[in-house]
Amino acid sequence: MSGELKKILRDQLAPEEMAIFVQSYDIVGDIAIIVIPDALLGKKRLIAGAILDLHRRIKVVARRAGIHDGEFRTLPLEIIGGEDRKETLHRENGVRxxxxxxxxxxxxxxxxxxxxIASLVQPGERVxxxxxxxxxxxxxxGRTQPQCRVIGIEKSPIAHAYAMKNLGYNRRLTNVLFYEGDVRAVVPRLKKTFDRIVMPLPKSAEGFLDLALLSLQHQRWLHFYDMQEKGNFAGSIEKVKHICRQQGRSLVAATVTICGHCTPRLYRICVDALIG
Ligand SMILES: C[S@@+](CC[C@H](N)C(=O)[O-])C[C@H]1O[C@@H](n2cnc3c(N)ncnc32)[C@H](O)[C@@H]1O
Structure with a gap:
C-alpha cells in the first residue's frame, strides 16, 4: 500500500526528497496519519493529495506535529488534506x-x-x-469473552467521555464498565479483587505495580507493559518480582511478548506474569 504511494510521488519529488520521505502511515478510521520530515513540509499538501487519491476511503490526512506527550499521552496533529475534522469512527477486532x-x-x-490479551481471558474472569x-x-x-466482566479506569476526562460513547456504539457489550479518575483513587474505592489486571502505560506503569498487586487474586495474571532495551527483557520481569517480594507474593511464571518498538533498540514489551 505505502509502496504505491512512493511510486506516485517518485515523479513529483526530487531524489533527495524521496530519500527522506517516510512512506508508511497509520490509518485511524478514515484519517491517515503521516510523519513528514521538516525538510519536506513544503510538500505536505502534495503528499496529502497523493494519499487521498490512493485510498478512496480516506477522507482526512493529518501529519504528526509532535510526539505523544504529557500525562494523557496526546499527539499534536495538523490537517494537511481532505476534510477539516479530527474525529473518526475506527473498527478494530469487531468493536467500533x-x-x-x-x-x-x-x-x-x-x-x-x-x-x-483478550484471547487469554477465561469465562467467569473479572478483568x-x-x-x-x-x-x-x-x-x-468484553466482546471476545462474553462470559467475563471488565472494568476500565481512565484519568483523562476526554478519553473517558469517548469510552462511554464507545460503550454506546457497542451496545451488546453489557459486561463492560468504565470509571473516570486516577487509578490510585478509583481502584481502592472499587473494593474488589480481580483475576487479571492489564496495565497498558509502557513508560510509567512500573509506578502502579504495587497498586495492581494489591487488587490481584492469588495465582492470577498481570499484564505489565514496559519499554525495555533489547537484551534486558529480564529487567522488566525483575520489576514485577521486586514488588512481589515487597508484598510477600511470588512470581510463579513470566513470559515476555514484544509489542512494538520506539527506537531500533528500545522495545515496547508486555510481561505476562502469573502471581502467587
Ligand atoms: C498509553 S495510553 C493507553 C490507552 C488505551 N489503553 C489504549 O490502548 O488505547 C495510557 C492512558 O493512561 C491514562 N492515564 C495516565 N495516568 C493515569 C492514571 N494515573 N490513572 C488513570 N489513567 C491514567 C492516559 O490518559 C492515557 O489515556
Missing part, C-alpha cells in the same frame, strides 16, 4: 471506536496485542484494565 487521535491516546498498532483510554482493551476483551 469513536476517537479524536489528537485529543486522546489511541494507537492502531496495538490492535493485535489487544486481541492477544481490570488500568489506563483504559477510549476503551479499546475493555471493549475487545
Amino acid at each position: 471506536l469513536l476517537v479524536d487521535p489528537e485529543a486522546v491516546y489511541f494507537s492502531v498498532r496495538s490492535g493485535n496485542e489487544r486481541q492477544r 481490570l484494565v488500568f489506563f483504559s483510554g477510549i476503551g479499546p482493551y475493555p471493549l475487545v476483551i
Whole structure:
C-alpha cells in the first residue's frame, strides 16, 4: 500500500526528497496519519493529495506535529488534506471506536496485542484494565469473552467521555464498565479483587505495580507493559518480582511478548506474569 504511494510521488519529488520521505502511515478510521520530515513540509499538501487519491476511503490526512506527550499521552496533529475534522469512527477486532487521535491516546498498532490479551481471558474472569483510554482493551476483551466482566479506569476526562460513547456504539457489550479518575483513587474505592489486571502505560506503569498487586487474586495474571532495551527483557520481569517480594507474593511464571518498538533498540514489551 505505502509502496504505491512512493511510486506516485517518485515523479513529483526530487531524489533527495524521496530519500527522506517516510512512506508508511497509520490509518485511524478514515484519517491517515503521516510523519513528514521538516525538510519536506513544503510538500505536505502534495503528499496529502497523493494519499487521498490512493485510498478512496480516506477522507482526512493529518501529519504528526509532535510526539505523544504529557500525562494523557496526546499527539499534536495538523490537517494537511481532505476534510477539516479530527474525529473518526475506527473498527478494530469487531468493536467500533469513536476517537479524536489528537485529543486522546489511541494507537492502531496495538490492535493485535489487544486481541492477544483478550484471547487469554477465561469465562467467569473479572478483568481490570488500568489506563483504559477510549476503551479499546475493555471493549475487545468484553466482546471476545462474553462470559467475563471488565472494568476500565481512565484519568483523562476526554478519553473517558469517548469510552462511554464507545460503550454506546457497542451496545451488546453489557459486561463492560468504565470509571473516570486516577487509578490510585478509583481502584481502592472499587473494593474488589480481580483475576487479571492489564496495565497498558509502557513508560510509567512500573509506578502502579504495587497498586495492581494489591487488587490481584492469588495465582492470577498481570499484564505489565514496559519499554525495555533489547537484551534486558529480564529487567522488566525483575520489576514485577521486586514488588512481589515487597508484598510477600511470588512470581510463579513470566513470559515476555514484544509489542512494538520506539527506537531500533528500545522495545515496547508486555510481561505476562502469573502471581502467587
Ligand atoms: C498509553 S495510553 C493507553 C490507552 C488505551 N489503553 C489504549 O490502548 O488505547 C495510557 C492512558 O493512561 C491514562 N492515564 C495516565 N495516568 C493515569 C492514571 N494515573 N490513572 C488513570 N489513567 C491514567 C492516559 O490518559 C492515557 O489515556
